[in-house]
Amino acid sequence: MTLAHPLRFAFALLVAAALALLYTVLTRRRTAHDLAYSSITFWTAAAQPGRWIPRLLDAGWMLALLLLALALGGVHLTAPMPVHDGAVFICIDTSGSMATTDVSPTRAAAALNAARAFIEESAPGTRIGLITFSGGASMIQPLSSDHEQVEAALAQVPPPNGATAIGDALRLAATALPETGHRLIVLVTDGVNNTGVDPLEVAEWLGTQHVPVYTIGIGTPNGGFIPGSEDEATIDEGALREYAQVSGGAYARAEDATELHDALARLGRITSFAKQRVDATAGFTIAGIVLLVTTFLTGMGLGKL
Amino acid sequence: MPGGSPTNRRGDGYEFVELRGYVPGDDVRRIDWAASARSGELQTRIVLEDVGLTLAAVLDDSPSMSVGRTRPLLDAAREALTLWYEVAEPEDRCVRVIGNTLHPTGALRGAASAAAALGAKGNFDLQESLETARSALRAGAALLAIGDWFDLRGDADGLLYALARRYDCTMLLARDPWFDGLTLSGIVRIRGAEGGVLRAYVGRNERERYARAVRRREAELCQRFTLAGWRTGMLEESSGFASLAATFGVRLARAG
Numbered sequence: 001m002t003l004a005h006p007l008r009f010a011f012a013l014l015v016a017a018a019l020a021l022l023y024t025v026l027t028r029r030r031t032a033h034d035l036a037y038s039s040i041t042f043w044t045a046a047a048q049p050g051r052w053i054p055r056l057l058d059a060g061w062m063l064a065l066l067l068l069a070l071a072l073g074g075v076h077l078t079a080p081m082p083v084h085d086g087a088v089f090i091c092i093d094t095s096g097s098m099a100t101t102d103v104s105p106t107r108a109a110a111a112l113n114a115a116r117a118f119i120e121e122s123a124p125g126t127r128i129g130l131i132t133f134s135g136g137a138s139m140i141q142p143l144s145s146d147h148e149q150v151e152a153a154l155a156q157v158p159p160p161n162g163a164t165a166i167g168d169a170l171r172l173a174a175t176a177l178p179e180t181g182h183r184l185i186v187l188v189t190d191g192v193n194n195t196g197v198d199p200l201e202v203a204e205w206l207g208t209q210h211v212p213v214y215t216i217g218i219g220t221p222n223g224g225f226i227p228g229s230e231d232e233a234t235i236d237e238g239a240l241r242e243y244a245q246v247s248g249g250a251y252a253r254a255e256d257a258t259e260l261h262d263a264l265a266r267l268g269r270i271t272s273f274a275k276q277r278v279d280a281t282a283g284f285t286i287a288g289i290v291l292l293v294t295t296f297l298t299g300m301g302l303g304k305l
Numbered sequence: 306m307p308g309g310s311p312t313n314r315r316g317d318g319y320e321f322v323e324l325r326g327y328v329p330g331d332d333v334r335r336i337d338w339a340a341s342a343r344s345g346e347l348q349t350r351i352v353l354e355d356v357g358l359t360l361a362a363v364l365d366d367s368p369s370m371s372v373g374r375t376r377p378l379l380d381a382a383r384e385a386l387t388l389w390y391e392v393a394e395p396e397d398r399c400v401r402v403i404g405n406t407l408h409p410t411g412a413l414r415g416a417a418s419a420a421a422a423l424g425a426k427g428n429f430d431l432q433e434s435l436e437t438a439r440s441a442l443r444a445g446a447a448l449l450a451i452g453d454w455f456d457l458r459g460d461a462d463g464l465l466y467a468l469a470r471r472y473d474c475t476m477l478l479a480r481d482p483w484f485d486g487l488t489l490s491g492i493v494r495i496r497g498a499e500g501g502v503l504r505a506y507v508g509r510n511e512r513e514r515y516a517r518a519v520r521r522r523e524a525e526l527c528q529r530f531t532l533a534g535w536r537t538g539m540l541e542e543s544s545g546f547a548s549l550a551a552t553f554g555v556r557l558a559r560a561g
Contacts, residue, residue: 035489038369038378039455040497046518047487049505054492302491302506 002076002277009073016065023061053302060295067288071281081276086126086182087143089173090115091166093189093218095134098160100190102220103255108160111188111218114254114261118186119151129176130154133169134162135195139176164189165196166243170213174206183211184249190218192236203243212249215240220255324348330471359398361407361442361472362386365452365479367429368498373542374482382451384545385477389449402438404430431456432464439468448472449549451540453479454526462533469534475552476530477540481519487512 003009037043092115098108119128128150130141141153166189177183185206193199203213219235237253244251253259324340327347340348364386370379390399390410400407431452438448448468454476468474487507495503505511527537538552550556 034494034496035483035487036372036496036498038372038453038498040495040501040503042455042518042522043495043515044503044505046522047505047507047511047515049503049507049511051503051505053506054504057492299492 001070001078003070004074004076004279006073009069012069012072016069019065020062057295057299057302060291060298064288064291064295067284067291071284071288075280075284076277077280078275078277079280081278086123086184087129087177088122088126088184088186089129089131089143089177090118090186091131091133091137091169091173091188092157093134093164093166093187093191094132094158094160094162095164095189095191096161097164097191098218100219102222103218106160107190107218108157110254110261112154112157114188114216115154116151117261119147122147129173130157131169131173131176132157133165133172134158134160136165137168137172137196139172142176143178163195164191164193166193167197167199167202168195170199170202170206170243171197174202174209174211177211183209185211185213185247187213187215187240187243188218189215189240190235192234193239199239199243200246203247207247211247213243213247214249215244215251217251217253323351325351358394359400359443359446360390360393361400361402361438361446361448362389363402363431363434363438363448363450363452365429365431365454365456367456369453369455370479370498372482372498376542378453378479378482378540378542381540381542381545381548382477382479385451385540385549386449386545388546388549400442402434402441404433405437407437407441429456432458432461435461435464435468439464439471442472444471446472447475449475449477451477451479457526462529465530465533465535473536474530474534475536475538477538477548477552478523478526479540480523480542482542483515484519484523485516487515 092111094108098106098111100107103110115130122128124147125145126147127143127145128141128147129139129143130150130153131137131139140156141150144150166187170185170187173185177185206213217235217237217240235253237251241251243249324337325348327336327341327349331349335350335352337348337350340350364382366379366382370382371377373380393399399410401410402408429452431454435450438450442448465474490507490509490512493505493507495505497503523539530537536552538548540548547556
């Protein structure tokens, strides 16, 4: 928490202290709510009164004044705020193994649906780009904050075919991302890198640039055969977890379409927020006034004033 | 009124009443040796002294008695004490026990003077005054004790019993000013008559608990004194005269 105008805050605290002093003096006057009694010890034991209620009211007064003083001082808070200039690349694996049907209807179709969910869950203003990769990587949608356009670009994702060049996709995303700001890469794949540059090296470099890579492995534990071939679709979970770890991201495994959808939708929400220094003057002012009025009315109702 | 009617017939100064077994504390000069020899046990001659009655009073005039709903409880206590001394005959001895001394009030007898002798001193010591009464008063004296009894110790029953054995004892308990219910509600401030301030919330439950506790305290105090052999009564804030009279079963015509 920081203050834009510390002197104003100090002045407000002085005023609050003066008000508290005045309040104390006023409440010391004998009023209709005073009772002189022979023995406080007996009275307390007899009535067993709620002593916390007046203390709570006092705390309410003090907290309200403190909130208003902070508001006058131009309070700023560091809080998670929606990021409107975030940049995200979704790298979708379009290798031949994505045609495997162990994830209904196919891994490729499930990945597209999940990418759609990610786009829909992302905060408005977040720039999203699409990269597909198999034997090489290609950008089918540059970064754009027009989420409808990005979603429409999903139609350009080619059918599953070819090898798996994870490193190439990461490198392409790295070069296309802005140099600053809130950035991340979502890697949706089912396979083992088998061509192109070393993904681990690219992931490590991304980590140094504060660009986390969130990897999502698609496929059931038993896997399945790639349609039209004798090859079995496998998944290198250890490698995917390592890419995520060295870059500061996280790994999730999706064994069915729903899990994949949820994982990407969750990521979409995660990327929507970043810690920012925000002006909380309005919030503190409203909270202070509400608390002040509530405490005053409660005090009136309880016969304090 | 207190202690019955002492005799003032002329004669040898004493009127024989009865013989009874000796109990520690009896004046050895009153032992009837002939009767003791006959019965085989010490016998004491019980006589009525041909002197005036001693009217003694212990009054709690501490600040705790300065509270009240419409007026201080001490005002009612003054009235009761005034009435107590008013019934004295010329030969009676009126004393007030204050701390460790007996203060004769013969010269001050009368409503105005008795009241003038009172005042919140703030250093009332109930235990000391009762101990003084036990050791300094003559047997057969009539003792009136007025107070709120907040200072009465839990182990004082022996002392109360000893006083009742020796004297005709009457206790007036200052009735709680809010005996019939606290009139306050909400957040209130309780100022202790002997110091301290308490801020608290008083609602229906608090009022009910308070009323129950006050009634229970009065009942328990009266029972303690009654079991010890004291005559007990309530000192109503409205009239000390009527309160004292009612304790002796007398209804006063005069207004408090």
